[in-house]
Amino acid sequence: MRLHEYQSKRIFAEYGVPIPQGDVARSLEEVRQIATRLGKPVVIKAQVLVGGRGKAGGILLARDPAEAEAMAERILGMDIKGLTVSKVLVDEAADIAQEIYLGVVIDRAACRPVMMASSEGGVDIEEVARLTPERIVKVAVDPFLGLREYQARDLAFGIGLDRAYLRDFVRIAQGLYAAFLGSDATLAEINPLVVTAEGELLALDGKMIIDDNALFRHPDLAELRDLAEEDPYEQEARLFGLSYVRLDGEIGCMVNGAGLAMATMDLTKLYGGAPANFLDIGGGAKAEKVAAALRIILSDKNVKAVLFNIFGGITRCDEVARGILAALEEVKPQVPMVARLVGTNEEEGRALLAGAKLFTAETLAEAAQKAVALAQGRM
Amino acid sequence: MSILVDKDTRLLVQGITGREGEFHTRQMLEYGTQVVAGVTPGKGGEWVASVPVFDTVHEAVTATGANTSIVYVPARFAPDAIYEAADAGIELVVCITEGIPVLDMLRVRAYLAAKGTRLIGPNCPGVITPGEAKVGIMPGHIHIPGPVGVVSRSGTLTYEVVHALTRAGLGQSTAVGIGGDPIIGSSFVDILALFEDDPLTDYVVLIGEIGGTDEERAAEFIAAEMSKPVVAFIAGRTAPPGKRMGHAGAIIEGGTGTAAEKIAAFEKVGVRVASRPDEIPELIRELS
Numbered sequence: 001m002r003l004h005e006y007q008s009k010r011i012f013a014e015y016g017v018p019i020p021q022g023d024v025a026r027s028l029e030e031v032r033q034i035a036t037r038l039g040k041p042v043v044i045k046a047q048v049l050v051g052g053r054g055k056a057g058g059i060l061l062a063r064d065p066a067e068a069e070a071m072a073e074r075i076l077g078m079d080i081k082g083l084t085v086s087k088v089l090v091d092e093a094a095d096i097a098q099e100i101y102l103g104v105v106i107d108r109a110a111c112r113p114v115m116m117a118s119s120e121g122g123v124d125i126e127e128v129a130r131l132t133p134e135r136i137v138k139v140a141v142d143p144f145l146g147l148r149e150y151q152a153r154d155l156a157f158g159i160g161l162d163r164a165y166l167r168d169f170v171r172i173a174q175g176l177y178a179a180f181l182g183s184d185a186t187l188a189e190i191n192p193l194v195v196t197a198e199g200e201l202l203a204l205d206g207k208m209i210i211d212d213n214a215l216f217r218h219p220d221l222a223e224l225r226d227l228a229e230e231d232p233y234e235q236e237a238r239l240f241g242l243s244y245v246r247l248d249g250e251i252g253c254m255v256n257g258a259g260l261a262m263a264t265m266d267l268t269k270l271y272g273g274a275p276a277n278f279l280d281i282g283g284g285a286k287a288e289k290v291a292a293a294l295r296i297i298l299s300d301k302n303v304k305a306v307l308f309n310i311f312g313g314i315t316r317c318d319e320v321a322r323g324i325l326a327a328l329e330e331v332k333p334q335v336p337m338v339a340r341l342v343g344t345n346e347e348e349g350r351a352l353l354a355g356a357k358l359f360t361a362e363t364l365a366e367a368a369q370k371a372v373a374l375a376q377g378r379m
Numbered sequence: 380m381s382i383l384v385d386k387d388t389r390l391l392v393q394g395i396t397g398r399e400g401e402f403h404t405r406q407m408l409e410y411g412t413q414v415v416a417g418v419t420p421g422k423g424g425e426w427v428a429s430v431p432v433f434d435t436v437h438e439a440v441t442a443t444g445a446n447t448s449i450v451y452v453p454a455r456f457a458p459d460a461i462y463e464a465a466d467a468g469i470e471l472v473v474c475i476t477e478g479i480p481v482l483d484m485l486r487v488r489a490y491l492a493a494k495g496t497r498l499i500g501p502n503c504p505g506v507i508t509p510g511e512a513k514v515g516i517m518p519g520h521i522h523i524p525g526p527v528g529v530v531s532r533s534g535t536l537t538y539e540v541v542h543a544l545t546r547a548g549l550g551q552s553t554a555v556g557i558g559g560d561p562i563i564g565s566s567f568v569d570i571l572a573l574f575e576d577d578p579l580t581d582y583v584v585l586i587g588e589i590g591g592t593d594e595e596r597a598a599e600f601i602a603a604e605m606s607k608p609v610v611a612f613i614a615g616r617t618a619p620p621g622k623r624m625g626h627a628g629a630i631i632e633g634g635t636g637t638a639a640e641k642i643a644a645f646e647k648v649g650v651r652v653a654s655r656p657d658e659i660p661e662l663i664r665e666l667s
Contacts, residue, residue, distance in 0.1 A: 106481060108561050108591040108628070111488050126633045143485040184480055186561075213627065214480035216455060243625040247617070258559060258625025259533025259588055262614035266638075267655055269617045278618070280625040311535040311542075313518035314406075342542065344518055364539065365655055 001210045004047045006089045007224050008206035012190070015179040017172050019203050022091030028069050028076070034090040035068035041093040044071045046078065046085040049229045051124070056080045061093060083229055094204060095197035100159065101125050101136075102173060103189030104180045112140040115147060115177060117155040121192035135159075147177040168201045183221060184214030233296050240292040242281055249274025250375045252297035252306040252335075254290070256281050256315065264309045267364060273372035276303045283315055287326030294331045305375035307367055308339040317341040317349030325356055336374040340367035381508040381553045382528070382573040382580070383471060383499070384412075384447060388512045391436065391445035391469070392417045393452055393460045395427050399475075400451035403516050404430060407449075410513040415443040436467040447471045449505065449514050454478035457501065458487050465496040473514050474500035474564070481627070484562040491564065498564025502627065504534040504556035515556065517541075525550015527663065528574035530567060531586035532559050532593075532626070536614060539656050540586055547660030552580040559626030561590070567597035575605050582608055582663050585650075587641055589615035590629045594641040602648035610662045611645045612653045613638045 003011075009019045021038055024047065025031040035042050046058030053059055058080050062068035068090065078085045099121030107114040118136045120128045128135055137158030139151040152173035156166050172193065180188040187209040194204050215222040227235060237244035243258065251268045255261035258280045265275035277300065281293050297306060310320045320341060328337075337358040341349040350360055359374070361367035373379040390407070394400040395417025405428055408414050414430050416439035423434035433439035436448065448469045452460040457476040464472045472491075479501050491498050499506055505515015509522035517534075521542045527549050531537040537556055544551060555570050557563055567585060574580045583605075587594040594613065601609050616638040618624050620631040631637050642652045653659045 106485070106561065109593075109596065111485060111562055113482075113485065129633070143482070143489050181482065184482055186481055211481050213454065213478045214482065217480075245619070245622045245624060247619060249617075255535075257533065257535030258629060259531070259536030259586070259614050260539055262588060262618060262624055262629070263536050263539070263612075263656060265618070266614060266616040270654055275617050278622075278624050311538050313521075313535065313538050314516060343521065343538065363657060365657060 001212055001215065001225055002049050003208040003210065003224055004049065004226065005045065005206055006047055008188070008208040009203060011179050011183055011208065012176065012203055012206055015175040015182065017175040017179070017190070017203050018201060019206070020091040020094060022089060024087055024089050025072065026087045028072055031072040031088065031090055032065045032069045035062065035065040038090070038092050042068050043091050043093045044068060044075055045089040045091065046075050046080060047087045047089055048080050048083045048085055049226065050081045050083060053080060058085060086228060094194055094202055096194045097197050098195040099192035100161070100194070101128070101189070101191045102176060102193045103187065103191065104177055104185070105187050107140065110140055113143065113180065114138050114140050115151070115155065115173065117159050119159040121194070125191060141177065146181070147174055149174070164199070165195060165201055172201055172203070183208065184211045184218060185209060186211050233299055236292070237279070237296050240289055242279060242289070242293055242296070244296055245278040246300060247275050247277055248302065249276045250302050250304040251371050252276045252300065252303040253309070254279050254281060254293050254297060254306065255309045256283070256311060260309065260311060264307065264364065264368065267368035268307065268372055271369045271372045273375055276300050287323045290323040291327035291330045294327050294333065298331065298333055298335070303335060305335055305371045306333065306337040307371040308337065309364060309367060310341050312341060312343030312345060312349065316345040317343055318345045318352060321349040321352035325352065328356060338367050338370045338374065340364060381511060382570070382577050383506050383508070383553060383555065384512040384514045385508050386413070386511040388447050388514065389413055389415045389443065389445045390512070390514055391415065391439050391443070391448040392430070393436065393448055393450045393464065395419055395430065395432055395451070396422050396425065397451055401427050403451065404428060406519070407513050410519040412512045412514060416445050436463045436469065440467045440469065445469065447514060448473070450474040450476055452476060458483040461487050461498065462490060465491055465494045469496060472496060472498045472564070473503070473505050474498060475503060475505060475516055476500070477502040479560070481560070481562055484560065488562060488564065499555065500558040500564060502560045503558035504537060506553060506555050508553045509551050517554070517556070521545055522554065523550040526552060526579065526581035528552045528577065528580040528583040529554035529586070530570040530574070530583065531556055532588050532628070533586055533614065536586060536656070540584060540612065540659055543657045544584070544660055547664070549660055549663060552577060559628050561628040567593050568600045571597060571600055571605060571609070575607055580607065582610065582666060584659055584663070585609055585611045587611065587613045588626070588629050589618050589624065589631050589638050590626070590636040592635065595644040598644040598648050598650060601650055608666045609650050610653060610659055610666070611650050612656060612659060613641045
């Protein structure tokens with residue numbers, strides 16, 4: 001679960017990381033109030049869960065409350081990469097002398113949290129990693145020891161930070177690591193961490209991704225989920241225990257198992273089509289779950305054919321076939337469908353489906369070819 | 380021979396009185412696995428089928444000589460179950476549970492490394508040595524004994540590949556599901572090393588997917604350390620960046636972890652990559 005900038009920065013502040021004065025606003029009236037209260041030049045920042053806000057014109061400076069309102073009017077309601085801006089962060093503007101990057105991620109290969117710092121702050125860190133990897137300094141953290149002070153110092157020395165800021169930097173690095181740990185994050189980053197003209201260190205921007213699997217022990221964080229920013233169909237899928245990702249092809253896919261679902265999508269492409277979605281129906285095959293999955297797939301108007309690919313292991317093919325039949329009865333789809341059931345009780349499963357209005361296939365390759373042909377009107 | 384589990388495996392089931400634990404205990408017994416004990420704290424003294432239940436792993440190991448454990452415990456309690464197994468001297472832990480927080484897994488890995496306990500999973504279908512022992516949730520009947528070692532990050536995709544191998548008359552030495560999470564106990568490289576040393580394995584099939592760089596490291600290991608031929612399949616050629624595809628670990632992040640990179644890494648070291656699961660038996664036939 002990705003958090004907004006203002007949510008991430010509030011969490012950082014709880015762990016002692018200095019952030020600018022400011023607050024979040026949903027209306028022009030609120031923007032004016034916050035700017036008036038701050039009594040300083042402010043920066044108005046769109047709060048949407050995509051990168052590239054600045055380039056899209058979603059971050060603007062204002063000298064006074066009247067200008068803040070005018071700038072916020074340009075940002076609120078703006079569309080950034082398909083998301084409508086419904087709130088802005090109004091922060092006091094900082095006088096920036098230096099921009100640094102500081103972040104913690106999980107290094108999958110090393111099986112360690114890794115803290116990274118770079119003297120190239122304020123820009124896309126992935127670009128820095130690609131073009132000038134020597135500008136990024138990293139330390140791997142022992143999960144039982146946490147981030148030690150010497151490691152934070154190593155980062156500061158590694159990026160050539162002025163020794164005058166060493167103590168503050170170490171405190172911020174340890175605060176960021178504590179926020180990462182305390183929130184069960186998989187990513188926590190400050191970009192940029194700035195040195196102001198007054199010589200203060202300040203987290204100007206913040207980003208956090210929380211581990212969905214850990215939300216059970218963070219009910220407060222679970223409430224921060226911004227449903228308005230998520231695909232409504234992906235939300236509905238989650239309610240039914242389905243894993244769904246919408247894509248832009250024309251072949252709807254319903255598969256049990258994530259790896260098999262990806263392989264099924266890939267085969268539609270191999271045979272000249274394109275997948276409309278990823279969908280893993282998980283274990284079991286209750287009719288209501290299959291029906292929900294089918295409704296979600298068909299909510300996408302680009303879908304011209306549906307491909308069911310089920311490997312019956314513990315879940316038997318005849319159970320799955322009954323689930324599909326009941327779902328068809330309920331949803332009454334108007335597009336052609338291909339079903340391929342294999343594994344436990346596959347003959348019984350196929351016999352059950354023989355009476356239904358759908359095509360069947362024995363192998364995954366055959367099923368994918370048929371689905372592509374149907375979607376392209378060749379069958 | 381074979382790797383990890385065989386007819387001498389003495390299996391302990393953690394979470395044996397739960398719905399999943401009980402169901403799969405019966406399935407594993409039916410397959411012929413020696414399930415010698417179960418553990419559910421507070422239910423010691425009960426029985427599940429022919430299997431005695433204990434309150435602690437230590438008691439179960441002392442009473443039955445169990446050397447391998449399988450974990451069906453819910454995600455919030457699973458790390459504790461793994462630590463308990465390691466502390467009781469269990470050599471191999473297979474964790475089926477999906478949804479364990481990643482920070483918990485970082486600690487589990489670091490702890491097990493110090494203890495010398497091997498972990499398979501979590502979020503995996505388990506391990507099967509056909510005809511000898513099934514320690515997992517896979518359908519046993521699709522497997523037959525033979526010379527092909529299988530290692531995979533997936534569940535049903537592994538069954539699909541095993542099914543294709545079996546239909547082509549290619550049996551399996553051992554099939555290992557290493558799990559779909561970002562942090563897992565054993566990597567492709569760990570399992571490839573075991574297959575390389577196993578006299579009953581002649582070929583290896585590696586089934587990877589998007590996310591992370593475990594496949595790239597496997598390609599380097601194959602080039603540097605392996606004499607046995609490997610055939611690969613990578614799922615997720617059509618997966619978009621930044622989206623988690625079902626498995627917690629199946630995500631293209633920061634431009635890395637794409638199927639194209641992984642396929643290129645294998646092809647660079649001469650590993651054939653199948654374009655569809657049922658091409659895998661053909662590629663193995665071409666090797667022999």
